[in-house]
Amino acid sequence: SYELTQPPSVSVSPGQTARITCSGHLLSQIFAYWYQKKSGQAPTLVIYEDSNRPPGIPERFSGSKSGTVATLTINGAQVEDEADYYCCSTDRSGLPSFGGGTKVTVL
Amino acid sequence: QEQLVQSGAEVKMPGASVKISCKASGYRFASYGVSWMRQAPGQGLEWLGWNSFYQGQTHYAPNLRDRLTVTTDMSTSTAHLELRNLRSDDTAVYFCARFGSGRFYFDLWGQGTLVTVSS
Numbered sequence A: 001s002y003e004l005t006q007p008p009s010v011s012v013s014p015g016q017t018a019r020i021t022c023s024g025h026l027l028s029q030i031f032a033y034w035y036q037k038k039s040g041q042a043p044t045l046v047i048y049e050d051s052n053r054p055p056g057i058p059e060r061f062s063g064s065k066s067g068t069v070a071t072l073t074i075n076g077a078q079v080e081d082e083a084d085y086y087c088c089s090t091d092r093s094g095l096p097s098f099g100g101g102t103k104v105t106v107l
Numbered sequence B: 001q002e003q004l005v006q007s008g009a010e011v012k013m014p015g016a017s018v019k020i021s022c023k024a025s026g027y028r029f030a031s032y033g034v035s036w037m038r039q040a041p042g043q044g045l046e047w048l049g050w051n052s053f054y055q056g057q058t059h060y061a062p063n064l065r066d067r068l069t070v071t072t073d074m075s076t077s078t079a080h081l082e083l084r085n086l087r088s089d090d091t092a093v094y095f096c097a098r099f100g101s102g103r104f105y106f107d108l109w110g111q112g113t114l115v116t117v118s119s
Helices: none
Strands: A009-012 A018-023 A033-037 A044-047 A061-066 A069-074 A083-090 A096-098 A102-106 B003-006 B010-012 B018-025 B032-039 B045-052 B057-060 B068-073 B078-083 B092-100 B106-109 B113-117
Touching: A009 A018, A018 A083, A018 A102, A044 A061, A044 B106, A069 A083, A083 B045, A096 B045, B003 B092, B003 B106, B010 B018, B018 B032, B018 B092, B018 B113, B032 B068, B032 B078, B045 B068, B045 B078, B045 B092, B057 B068, B078 B092
Parallel strands: A009 A102, B010 B113
Antiparallel strands: A018 A069, A033 A044, A033 A083, A061 A069, A083 A096, A083 A102, B003 B018, B018 B078, B032 B045, B032 B092, B045 B057, B068 B078, B092 B106, B092 B113
16 A cells, blocks of 8 residues: 655644654645544544645644645644644545554643 | 444454444435544554445455445445454454545544454
8 A cells, every 4th residue: 555654753842833744655746634633532634635724623733745745734732732643645546545643742 | 413423332253244334414425425444452544445425436445355345325324334254453443434526535534433353
């Protein structure tokens, strides 16, 4: 399956900026999506089609992409943003793959 | 409101089959597809397969193609996942999620169903 690479963990203090990268060789041509996963809860879509925020997602969440690297940025991270974050994209057949996930710690 | 409600937890023996349901409400079921994912203990999200009624297409992850069937029942707005010949490494929380026409993202998720495979 299509491989997407994320750092295992990112740690920031409250109010700082957290950046999570996702690397995949097709990302320059295909959209990236980002999901937030808290323990015991279903995932939540936080960014779709590289940089769009669904209704209800705080403005501090933003997405960008440069070449084959997509980035999720949390500006002014809050304690409630502590979660695992997964990037997702599709291969040339349109089938999805998830990155390994990044644990974001805010303390 | 829009929601997906999944069936309850299951405990199965190795070699058995499991069937999980995912009932949609609050939106036009026929206008969306349903995808299935899982998360094993301590692991990340894994895409399993999806069924798109409006496109008439079903696709599976290559590693599960011979054991997995996903279907949709339009009369009850319910999607089903059946996984056969269960193994211990199929122990996971299974999620269903909605995706739109031509869109490859999942904007509405079920609450998850824990499947435990143990002898």
